[in-house]
Amino acid sequence: MGSSDAERRRWRRVLLATGMSSWINTATFSTVNVGLPDIAKSFPGHSLGAIGWVITTYAIVYGALLLPAGRIADRFGRRPVYNLGLALFALGGVIAATAPTYGLLIAGRVVQGAGAAINAPASIGLLLEVTAANERVKAITLWSACTTIGGASGPTLGALIIQTGGWQWAIAGPAVLTGVVWWVGRKHLPRSAPAPSAASLDVIGTVLATASMALIVLAISEGNNWGWGSAATVSAFVGTAVAGALLVTRSRRHPEPVVPTKLFRARSFSVGTATSLVLGVMGGSIQLTQALFARQVWHYSVLKAGLAITPAPLFASLASPTAARYGSRYGERAAALPGTLLMAFSVSWYLVFMTSTPSYWGHLFPGSALNGIGVAFAFPMVSAAAVRDVLPTDLSIATAVTRAASQVGQAIGVAIILVLLGNGAADIDRFRSCWWLLCALTVCAALMTIGLGPPKFNKGVLRPATDSHVAASVRRD
Numbered sequence: 001m002g003s004s005d006a007e008r009r010r011w012r013r014v015l016l017a018t019g020m021s022s023w024i025n026t027a028t029f030s031t032v033n034v035g036l037p038d039i040a041k042s043f044p045g046h047s048l049g050a051i052g053w054v055i056t057t058y059a060i061v062y063g064a065l066l067l068p069a070g071r072i073a074d075r076f077g078r079r080p081v082y083n084l085g086l087a088l089f090a091l092g093g094v095i096a097a098t099a100p101t102y103g104l105l106i107a108g109r110v111v112q113g114a115g116a117a118i119n120a121p122a123s124i125g126l127l128l129e130v131t132a133a134n135e136r137v138k139a140i141t142l143w144s145a146c147t148t149i150g151g152a153s154g155p156t157l158g159a160l161i162i163q164t165g166g167w168q169w170a171i172a173g174p175a176v177l178t179g180v181v182w183w184v185g186r187k188h189l190p191r192s193a194p195a196p197s198a199a200s201l202d203v204i205g206t207v208l209a210t211a212s213m214a215l216i217v218l219a220i221s222e223g224n225n226w227g228w229g230s231a232a233t234v235s236a237f238v239g240t241a242v243a244g245a246l247l248v249t250r251s252r253r254h255p256e257p258v259v260p261t262k263l264f265r266a267r268s269f270s271v272g273t274a275t276s277l278v279l280g281v282m283g284g285s286i287q288l289t290q291a292l293f294a295r296q297v298w299h300y301s302v303l304k305a306g307l308a309i310t311p312a313p314l315f316a317s318l319a320s321p322t323a324a325r326y327g328s329r330y331g332e333r334a335a336a337l338p339g340t341l342l343m344a345f346s347v348s349w350y351l352v353f354m355t356s357t358p359s360y361w362g363h364l365f366p367g368s369a370l371n372g373i374g375v376a377f378a379f380p381m382v383s384a385a386a387v388r389d390v391l392p393t394d395l396s397i398a399t400a401v402t403r404a405a406s407q408v409g410q411a412i413g414v415a416i417i418l419v420l421l422g423n424g425a426a427d428i429d430r431f432r433s434c435w436w437l438l439c440a441l442t443v444c445a446a447l448m449t450i451g452l453g454p455p456k457f458n459k460g461v462l463r464p465a466t467d468s469h470v471a472a473s474v475r476r477d
């Protein structure tokens with residue numbers, strides 16, 4: 001970011017455009033949370049678990065295609081790839097919102113997830129192109145805040161839209177906003193030249209990653225319907241293991257693998273990525289349980305249920321600056337550990353106090369607010385710790401792998417919750433089963449954050465991403 005007024009104005013416009021696209025990409029994952037019962041009514045004959053694929057399909061495709069998307073942007077140019085992602089996202093939203101059949105609804109979400117995945121790495125790359133090295137942390141923090149707030153605000157936004165226009169607009173609405181995003185950035189996004197010599201894409205590795213993610217979610221989602229010991233369920237679990245093993249083998253041998261195994265030599269990356277996976281399960285599930293509990297047990301309207309879970313994104317936004325300062329001063333682990341413990345406490349609050357008798361301010365509000373504060377301290381710090389020890393040239397792919405882990409965790413979490421709640425009218429005992437599981441997982445995540453430790457760089461493979469290294473990396477890009 002330069003010193004002239006014109007450069008500062010341009011930087012703000014690029015930040016606005018890329019931040020809005022990031023916000024839309026993540027908000028769209030959860031805008032339909034409170035509307036799942038309404039979508040199920042539009043497609044009779046499909047269980048709530050089957051309708052859950054509206055959420056999980058988007059997360060799986062988004063997570064899997066994030067891995068090669070950075071190289072796609074480098075090869076064909078960030079700006080055209082960014083715009084292509086917006087166009088695909090909008091197209092997928094229109095297809096899903098107007099789908100007359102369940103199959104076309106899911107197909108639209110596949111296209112929408114692909115557009116979001118293609119757009120995301122190009123988005124942050126474009127922002128960094130117009131950002132000076134000494135302003136890079138500020139730029140990434142602001143862009144990441146848009147991502148976090150997008151995911152947290154999705155259910156509330158979705159509730160407002162569904163109440164006024166139906167569930168179709170909860171999917172189509174964000175797609176329409178991509179036109180605004182394009183307009184904001186059309187004259188300001190940098191026109192970086194394509195790099196035809198950029199690393200080749202690992203297509204087979206991408207297919208294997210997608211297959212492993214989809215099969216594990218399929219096995220969990222349909223296990224009750226197929227039978228946990230049935231040939232179909234067992235085959236899906238076995239297929240997950242086989243695809244995962246083949247992916248690891250290929251990643252060790254391919255010159256430019258979709259998941260570079262060298263990254264896992266850093267303990268911070270290994271622990272951070274694994275923790276992101278576990279936190280993803282919790283993050284994708286807790287909002288869903290809150291929304292469905294408010295609707296199915298307390299019989300709230302769509303709008304009232306969406307507003308009821310607003311404290312989580314609100315308190316996450318309010319706590320984010322404090323969490324960032326605390327983490328910068330004392331280290332990521334010092335912030336992530338109490339953050340995850342606070343998230344576990346918020347779920348235990350539901351276990352102790354939530355009853356079938358509505359009591360919003362005494363029961364739901366405190367747990368939602370505490371969860372939001374915990375999210376602000378945990379999620380960004382774990383993500384930052386995961387990539388802090390990688391080479392600047394590996395920063396994009398390392399970030400993509402960590403985010404992909406979080407996305408597949410969210411998909412798995414949604415699938416598990418819908419299985420535990422079942423296809424019938426949910427009661428409070430089923431929700432308590434969900435909260436027990438989420439509480440245990442969050443405690444596990446807290447224990448895992450202890451392994452993040454202080455920065456360590458070894459054998460010349462990993463070293464701190466200093467400003468000079470980052471600046472050189474940006475220039476090379």
